[in-house]
Amino acid sequence: MPDAQVEVKTGLGRTGAVPGVYTSALGYESQRIRAAAVYCSDGRIGEHFDDFLHNGLHLPRYDRVALPGGPGCLAGHIEARLEEEGVIDELKFLVDAHELERVVLIQHQGCAFYQRRLGVEPERMEMLQRADLVRAAFHIRRVSAHLQIDGYLASLSGDGLVFEVVPLE
Numbered sequence: 001m002p003d004a005q006v007e008v009k010t011g012l013g014r015t016g017a018v019p020g021v022y023t024s025a026l027g028y029e030s031q032r033i034r035a036a037a038v039y040c041s042d043g044r045i046g047e048h049f050d051d052f053l054h055n056g057l058h059l060p061r062y063d064r065v066a067l068p069g070g071p072g073c074l075a076g077h078i079e080a081r082l083e084e085e086g087v088i089d090e091l092k093f094l095v096d097a098h099e100l101e102r103v104v105l106i107q108h109q110g111c112a113f114y115q116r117r118l119g120v121e122p123e124r125m126e127m128l129q130r131a132d133l134v135r136a137a138f139h140i141r142r143v144s145a146h147l148q149i150d151g152y153l154a155s156l157s158g159d160g161l162v163f164e165v166v167p168l169e
């Protein structure tokens with residue numbers, strides 16, 4: 001694919017213009033912070049999630065568990081049974097291998113997973129998403145009872161997103 005080749009070359013951050021090789025200019029920090037975030041993979045808001053987690057919660061280098069619907073896949077919906085099994089398995093792995101101690105769950109307004117996979121009416125969506133955060137936390141506690149779990153709902157506001165804490169008890 002010639003186009004991809006051009007993209008790779010122009011993306012070179014540093015020296016050594018080797019075709020097909022991209023060198024990231026970002027530094028690498030090996031220390032883990034033992035936190036993960038579960039959120040929707042919607043590419044339009046991925047950078048907002050990063051901004052919130054990095055600057056709002058001060059969690060650099062968190063582990064990303066991104067899939068359509070995010071925490072909606074951990075709430076016991078039969079339509080997401082396979083995803084739920086997979087994500088629970090991933091979290092078990094992260095608890096063991098990355099010594100995970102904290103999980104941040106983020107729902108977002110107008111999530112297509114709720115509209116299309118679960119067939120939820122727009123006016124019911126937010127209520128269900130809030131309830132699903134509580135259900136997801138319940139299921140995650142079965143992975144490890146010691147995890148700190150926090151829930152948030154991201155809503156559109158002007159040109160950006162606001163993140164509101166949702167109590168999980």
Ligand SMILES: [Zn+2]
Pocket residue numbers: 040041042068069070108110111112113
């Ligand atoms: Zn979504």
